[in-house]
Amino acid sequence: MAITTFFSSVAASGRELTLSDIINAEQTRNTAISLLSVLALVGIWQVGAWSLPSSVLPAPTTVVQALAANLAKPDIWIDIGITLSRIAAAFLISMCVALVLGFSMALSKTAGVFFHVWIVCGITVPALVTILTLYMIIGLNDTAAVIGAAAPVIPVLAINIREGVKGIDPRLLGMAQAFRAKRRQQFASVMVPQIAPMLLASTRFGIGLIWKMVLFVELLGRGSGVGYRIEFFYQMFNMTEVLAYALSFVFVMLFIEVAILGTIERRIFRWKKQ
Amino acid sequence: MNYHIREPKVPTMSQISLTDIHKQFPGRGKKGGWKALDGVSLEIAAGEIVGLLGPSGCGKSTLLNIVAGLDTTFEGKFSIQGKSLTEQIGAGFRIAYVFQEARLMPWRTLRQNIEFVLEAADFARTEWPGRIDKVLSLVELSKFADFYPLQLSGGMQQRASIARAFAIEPDILLMDEPFSALDELTARRLRESLLHIWSAFRSTILFVSHNAFESTYLGDRVYIMSPGPGGRIKEQINLTHIPRPRSYEDSALFEQSKRVVESLRRHMGELVE
Numbered sequence: 001m002a003i004t005t006f007f008s009s010v011a012a013s014g015r016e017l018t019l020s021d022i023i024n025a026e027q028t029r030n031t032a033i034s035l036l037s038v039l040a041l042v043g044i045w046q047v048g049a050w051s052l053p054s055s056v057l058p059a060p061t062t063v064v065q066a067l068a069a070n071l072a073k074p075d076i077w078i079d080i081g082i083t084l085s086r087i088a089a090a091f092l093i094s095m096c097v098a099l100v101l102g103f104s105m106a107l108s109k110t111a112g113v114f115f116h117v118w119i120v121c122g123i124t125v126p127a128l129v130t131i132l133t134l135y136m137i138i139g140l141n142d143t144a145a146v147i148g149a150a151a152p153v154i155p156v157l158a159i160n161i162r163e164g165v166k167g168i169d170p171r172l173l174g175m176a177q178a179f180r181a182k183r184r185q186q187f188a189s190v191m192v193p194q195i196a197p198m199l200l201a202s203t204r205f206g207i208g209l210i211w212k213m214v215l216f217v218e219l220l221g222r223g224s225g226v227g228y229r230i231e232f233f234y235q236m237f238n239m240t241e242v243l244a245y246a247l248s249f250v251f252v253m254l255f256i257e258v259a260i261l262g263t264i265e266r267r268i269f270r271w272k273k274q
Numbered sequence: 275m276n277y278h279i280r281e282p283k284v285p286t287m288s289q290i291s292l293t294d295i296h297k298q299f300p301g302r303g304k305k306g307g308w309k310a311l312d313g314v315s316l317e318i319a320a321g322e323i324v325g326l327l328g329p330s331g332c333g334k335s336t337l338l339n340i341v342a343g344l345d346t347t348f349e350g351k352f353s354i355q356g357k358s359l360t361e362q363i364g365a366g367f368r369i370a371y372v373f374q375e376a377r378l379m380p381w382r383t384l385r386q387n388i389e390f391v392l393e394a395a396d397f398a399r400t401e402w403p404g405r406i407d408k409v410l411s412l413v414e415l416s417k418f419a420d421f422y423p424l425q426l427s428g429g430m431q432q433r434a435s436i437a438r439a440f441a442i443e444p445d446i447l448l449m450d451e452p453f454s455a456l457d458e459l460t461a462r463r464l465r466e467s468l469l470h471i472w473s474a475f476r477s478t479i480l481f482v483s484h485n486a487f488e489s490t491y492l493g494d495r496v497y498i499m500s501p502g503p504g505g506r507i508k509e510q511i512n513l514t515h516i517p518r519p520r521s522y523e524d525s526a527l528f529e530q531s532k533r534v535v536e537s538l539r540r541h542m543g544e545l546v547e
Contacts (some may be wrong), residue, residue, distance in 0.1 A: 174344075174373075271422045
């Protein structure tokens with residue numbers, strides 16, 4: 001709808017339609033659809049809140065008010081900080097291990113077959129079992145929590161990375177070799193740019209999974225962090241606070257996704273835009 | 275355009291010398307493998323343009339890879355001005371390659387793509403802009419230096435890859451069916467473009483082709499190879515008497531190209547276009 005009104009307005013102004021006009025129109029249209037989608041979500045929530053007791057599903061306005069009140073106090077910031085640092089540590093661990101596994105599986109047939117079994121096991125074992133086992137082995141501490149959050153994500157990331165490395169265009173490497181580029185130059189200028197999209201996708205995907213895992217490990221065996229708070233308020237039957245804490249972290253993750261990763265993506269893929 | 279008619283060559287020591295080259299690709303398991311080359315010998319002088327013509331699978335590309343130094347597992351003698359390729363490369367000898375596809379890195383502009391090979395060939399950074407501007411203007415792409423490859427047509431991309439090859443001022447330029455992916459009119463312009471930029475550098479060119487007329491137009495000499503397995507050189511056709519710059523309408527060229535087709539037909543035992 002937006003795009004048709006746009007076209008008619010351009011036609012009325014008698015201006016020629018350029019490519020950037022079309023791209024801008026498309027962007028406006030997409031933004032409008034996204035806004036509508038957010039409104040629909042909140043609407044569904046509101047309808048649910050009307051039909052259920054407020055102790056079970058509080059209205060969005062109630063939750064936002066509770067969140068605003070929380071943000072004025074230091075406690076929630078401390079919890080967010082603790083959870084974020086656990087996410088960072090767990091992500092770093094899982095990404096490093098997955099990079100090593102993914103690269104070796106893509107580049108060596110033996111490693112590919114050998115680690116394949118591990119990956120299949122890693123995917124089939126439920127995250128809950130992994131986390132509980134690690135808590136038993138390492139103890140109820142932060143080390144176990146971070147490793148427990150990292151471990152279930154590793155196999156999925158490793159598969160992603162393996163596929164990305166396998167997708168490197170051998171013809172460009174052949175070109176680099178024919179012109180006698182040194183190994184370092186081949187790696188930095190030919191391989192890295194080709195695996196960058198995959199690395200970025202893995203980062204997004206990995207952080208998204210890790211943050212759910214971190215909430216899980218906090219809920220199961222930690223006395224701090226957003227996950228612990230959610231568990232705590234759940235035990236108190238305070239759903240407003242449960243949702244307020246969850247919402248606070250949704251905003252944090254949205255910020256990371258849109259502001260940080262989105263910016264990196266635009267910078268890396270400038271060449272695709274043109 | 276300032277083509278120069280090259281002085282007739284005084285036979286000197288050849289630059290590229292291949293003697294009795296055999297190449298066997300190992301088979302998998304019980305399969306016998308593939309004999310790509312069976313005793314190929316050829317001599318190419320510095321500054322010569324030589325074509326290798328033959329059906330698919332006759333080992334032309336294998337031969338190019340051997341000269342490029344990308345394939346070192348062959349039997350026979352291969353030397354460049356009497357020394358091994360490794361020695362020559364250590365002494366600053368440069369080899370460039372033009373592939374069937376442009377093989378430009380899509381995330382780099384034309385300028386940056388050329389910078390890549392200049393860095394690989396250890397040219398001083400201060401020389402880069404001058405070299406890039408020179409080769410891009412020789413292939414008429416100056417205006418597109420800061421464009422990304424995907425913004426250009428296939429023909430322009432291939433011209434850029436020719437510019438990239440000459441940017442390092444190669445002693446030898448190898449080309450593997452460089453124009454076969456383009457339509458005939460674009461290919462014609464590119465062949466002219468190639469000879470134009472070549473006249474400024476005079477690198478030795480060894481190219482592989484499917485196209486009889488193309489090899490006649492470009493080459494000083496054309497080698498006809500027999501079909502694989504066990505590709506051999508069957509015949510050599512000399513074209514030095516056709517003066518440069520050559521015209522596509524030259525009847526002498528047409529005559530020679532017919533000779534090439536006939537020779538191909540004779541050695542393949544089947545019809546070639």
